[in-house]
Amino acid sequence: MLQGSEINKETPNLGELYQEIIVEHSRRPRCKGRVEGCQFCLEGKNPLCGDNITLFCQLQPSAQPNALPRIKVNFEGSGCSISQASTSMMCEAVSNKTVAEAREQINKVEGIYTGRVGSKSEDDLEEDVEALHGVSKFPVRIKCAALPWKTLELLLNENFDDLGHQRPESLACKINEPCGNKTRKLKVISSE
Amino acid sequence: MKKLGASLRSEFPVFSHNIRQCADGVVRPLCYLDSAVSTHKPQAVIDRVVAFMSRDYGSVHRGAYALSVRASEQYEAARARVARFIGASVSPGQVVFTRGTTESLNIVAHGLSETRLSSDKRIVITAIEHHANLVPWQQAALKTECEIAYIPLCGTAGKDLRLDLSAAARLISSNTAVVSLAHVGNVLGQVNPVAEIAAMARKVGALVVLDCAQSMTCFEENPFDWGVDAIAFSGHKLYGSTGVGVLVLSPNLLDELPPLLTGGGMISSVTLEESTWNTGTAKLEAGTPPIVEAIGLSTALDWLEEAGRARIHAHAATLAARFADELRVVSGIDVFYPGTGEETIVSFRHQTLHAHDLATILDGSNVAMRAGHHCAWPLVKILGVDALVRASFAAYSDGDDVEQAIEAIKAATFLLK
Known part of the structure; x- marks a missing residue:
C-alpha cells in the first residue's frame, strides 16, 4: 500500500518542541504559586484546549524615589507542558525588569515562538x-506558548502607560470577565 | 457488499495523500482515529459534489431556467433520501437542512423558548452533553427564566458511566416542557437509554429532542419509533461534507417552531409593515441553503447504507474494545471506556503527560487523535480530569490502526519519561 503513493517527508522533529529546557520547566515550574493580596493579576485561557493560567504581578520596592517600578511575576495554572513551561520561563525572564523592559522582552519572545526570528541550537x-x-514548527501549539506572554502584555497595557508608569485608573486585581450572560443566573435543579 | 477496514481505504483518497516519513525514518500510513469529530470522504461523495457543481449547479427554488430546475430536483431528492435514511415513518416534508447539528439544536431550543418555555417550566438535559446540546438550552433557560436540570451519571469520577435513570425519573417532573439528550455520548461513546427516557418524558407531556450527531453512522433504528419529537445530526460525521446538517421534526413541532433565522426564502409575504412566514421546512431554511453539501450528503447516505450501518457499528465497536484492552496494560494510562461492547470511542489520559502533549507526540507517528475537553466541559470535570485523548473508530479503521496507535502511545510515554 505504501509503494507508489506520495510520501510526505516534512515531519517536524518532536525533539525541537520538547527541548530539555522546556520539559524541565514544565516538571519543575519556577515562580509558581498564588500571591494573596497581589497588586495586579490577570487570568489567561485557551478555551478550546483548556490551558489556564493566572498571573500575579507585583511592583518591587525601589531604592530611588523616582525610579521606574520593576515587576515580579508569579503564576498558577494548569495545562499542557508547553503552556506551563512558557509561563514559568516568562516569570523568570521578566522579573526585576521595568515595564518597558518587560514589553521589549514580550515582543522579542513573540518573534522566537512564531518563528519570526531565526533559531539557535540548544x-x-x-x-x-x-x-x-521549536514551537514555531508546530503551528497548532503556538497558542500554548503565547498564552502567558499575551496575558502579561494585556495586564501591563491595562495598568501601565506607554512610559511604564502606573495608570491612575488602574484597576488593581482583576480576573478576566468573559463575555456571556452574567447578569442572570440559571435556575439549576438538583437531582437529590 | 463492501469489505470494511483497511481494504476500504482505497475508496478514501485522503489515505494515499497522507503517508508520512516520520522523524525516525519509518514510513507510516495515516492512522486516523478521529472519526467522531469528522469522518473522511469516499470518492463517490467527492465525485458527486464535483459532478453537480460542474454540470447541474444553480440556486434552488428561485430560477425559471433549466439549471435551477435541475438543482432544485436534486436538492429535494436529497431531502427525500434523508427521510428514507431515517425510517419509513418520516416524510421529506419533515426534513430541514441546516448548517449542522449545532444549528439544528439551536433552532429547537430557541423556538421552544418562544412557544413553550416560561418561568414555571423545566428543561431536562444530561450532564454528558456536547456543548451543542447544552449551551442553547442554558440560553433558553436564561431567556425564559425556566428551570434547567441535568440527569447525572450513576457514579462519580469515572466509576459508573451510565446515566442515572432513577435521578432522571425524579427530574422529569410534571412541569418539564422538554427533555433533550444525546443518543450516543461524544466523549465516552455510551449509548443512552433513549426509549426509557422518552417514555418518562411522554408520561408528563414533555417533548423529546435527540442529538444524533454520534449515532447516525451506526444505528439503523428510527428514533421516532421511540417517541422522540426532533432529531439533529451533521453530514460531515456521516462521510459527507461539512456545512450541512439535518433537523427532523414531528409534523406538529414543525408547525409550532418559529424561525431562528429570518430572511429570503422563508417568508410568505413581506411588506414594509410586516412579514409572515412560509410553512413547512422552508420556514426554517432562510437564505440560500447548503445545496452542494446536501446533495453530497445524499450520496454519502447511499454509500453508508451500502456499507451497512449495523456492520460499521459492530466493526468499529470490536476495534474500540481491542484498543481499550491493549491500552489498559500500558503503564501510566487511565482508560475511560464503559465497555458494554457498543462503544466505538475510547477516551484515555496519561497520568503525567498532558493530553495535548500526547496528541502532538502521536502526530509524530502519523496518528491523528483528538485531545482536550471534547466540547463537553461538564462531563470532563465530572470524570475528574482536565483533558482527555480520544480514539474513535469508523468503517475504514482496522487492526493496523490499533497497533500503530498503541505503539505510538508506548513510545510517547517513553519519550517524555
Missing part, C-alpha cells in the same frame, strides 16, 4: 526562553 541559547523557537 547549546547556544543565551536564555531559557529561546528554547521556544
